[in-house]
Amino acid sequence: MTVALPPADELAVAGRRVRCRIAGEGPPVVLLHGIGRTLEDFTALHAALARDHRVLGVDLPGHGGSAPLDAPHTLPVLATAVAGFLDAAGVTGPVHLVGNSLGGAVAMRLAADQPARVASLVLVNSAGFGREVTVALRVLAVRPIARLLLRPHPALARRTERAIFFDPIYVTEERIATALAAARQPHAARVMLELVRSLGTWRGVRPEWRAELLAAVAALDLPTLLVWGDRDLILPASHLTNARTRLPGARHHLFPDTGHMPQIERAAEFEALVRRFWSESGAAGPA
Structure with missing residues (x-):
């Protein structure tokens, strides 16, 4: 059964429903x-x-x-899907990308x-810069355990939210409800498993895709904030x-007493x- 998520907009992209939230006028910014997770992780910033x-x-x-998607969910496939979403939204020029975790990759x-x-x-606690990852994601590569961990359950959702934030005040009932609604979508477990297994093993994040991707990004010399x-x-x-080693031209900032x-x-x-990064790096972009 599909469970309702907070209200948002919808676009059709190649005949597929895409849930989104689009607001404001000016240079385009895309939040990943x-x-x-869901777009609610960027509600305040949006x-x-x-x-x-x-x-x-x-x-x-x-x-x-x-x-x-019909195809297996992998990093390149997700990136192509984001490009398709931008086309459907009428965004043709360059955009500022802000990605958290997998969204950074x-x-x-x-x-x-x-x-x-x-x-x-803007890469926020981004995937792609190391092998280490929480054991909760690593064990998803082990099939018998994965199905148990991906069952939607309030206690599991609460535990996940608690791991994400340093300050428990941010572990709200609203966030737990949103996480549960997302996990209860009929395809959620399959998509999660496809992604986890394409990106890593029980030992951690695979080095092969990270090395290729970081070399490609470093060669672009794009304004980047870590x-x-x-x-x-x-x-x-x-x-x-x-990340600072692999992208030496990037700016960087470490927030104290802050989680994921x-x-x-x-x-x-x-x-x-x-x-400040956009202003000082000259990356304001077109309106």
Whole structure:
């Protein structure tokens, strides 16, 4: 049974339902969430940036209220789907990509594959910079355990939300309900397993796709901001050191006492940081 998610817009992309939220006028900004998540992870930032940008939040294929794809869900396929979403939304020029966790890797893949579409990258606790990842994702590569862990259950949803944030005040009943609604979509477990197994094993994130992707992004010399929370339990803050090595031209910022989603735990500071990056790097982009 499909469970309702918070209200949002819908677009048809190649005949497939895409749940999205589009607001504001100005340079286009695209917000990309993490694995198993939804566009609600950017609600506050979306509203703040929409004062002077055209902001497009989207549920990635098979996530939240967006229909799954016919092909297996992999990083390149998700990046291509985001490009299709932009076409359907009438966005033809370069965009600012802001990606959290898996969304950061999707943003990098899109930039590497279609560089003319990207004005800048903001990579927030992004996948792709190290092997280490929370054991909760690694064990999904083990089939008998995976099915048990992916059963929608309030206790599991609460535990996941608690791991995401350093400050438990952000583990709200609303966020838990949204996570449960997303997990109860009939295709959610399949999509999650396809992604996890394409990106890693029980040992951690595969090095092959990371090495190729980071080399491709480094060669682009795009304005890039790397952001992390120092108490991230999903992708450790040591990945920021790796990221600075692989993308030496990027700016970087480490938020103290912050978990996997600085855009929520440090909302005002995060917005200011991103706006300053766009201004000082000359990545304002076209209106």
